[in-house]
Amino acid sequence: MNNLILIGFMGCGKTSVGFQLAKRLNFNFCDTDQIIEEKVKDTINHIFEIKGEEYFRKLETETIKGLIGKLNNTVLSVGGGLPIQTGNERLIRELGCVVYLKTSKDTIMQRLSGDTTRPLLAGDQDKRIEKLLSFRAPIYEAAAHLIVTTDGRLIHDIIDEIINRTGVLL
């Protein structure tokens, strides 16, 4: 098994870093949000609106369970809330080396200003990020094998650090 699993808060860069990291390593790339959208043929926003968050969380857990034993040479980015559900952190650690893209609230605010694709941040984005991030950050830290900070850093620099520190090319 040779997989990297990217976790962290919305806007930390899991999808964009994961996609480029996979290209650089010549690995496959998967993203649980993309798998879910393809599976139910609907957008994350619309799933939340019509079926609610609880239903989406069930889809996430089903998705991660379905990947156990099936991934090799893959970078997997998971939705920001997936490791928060009890039991999922054990599943992602089973899949591979878990990397937390640690990012401050200010950076998340900058990156997601004007974004309308994250239903949990609709409304008062500042307050929502603050509340969710303070609850989730210790869970991400505990789930991770490796923590990489992303504030003020270019994607290629983050990718270099992940490759150097995981020794994934060795």
Ligand SMILES: Nc1ncnc2c1ncn2[C@@H]1O[C@H](COP(=O)(O)OP(=O)(O)O)[C@@H](O)[C@H]1O
């Ligand atoms: N290191 C970075 N520097 C600048 N912008 C970034 C960086 N990482 C991600 N972004 C931008 O932030 C936004 C959210 O990134 P995304 O990969 O969708 O995050 P996530 O999947 O963790 O929610 C995108 O517009 C992306 O281009």
Ligand SMILES: O=C(O)C1=C[C@@H](OP(=O)(O)O)[C@@H](O)[C@H](O)C1
């Ligand atoms: O943090 C969360 O609860 C969520 C994060 C989103 O993915 P990203 O982390 O890729 O933005 C997506 O799964 C959904 O909007 C819920």
Ligand SMILES: [Mg+2]
């Ligand atoms: Mg994403």
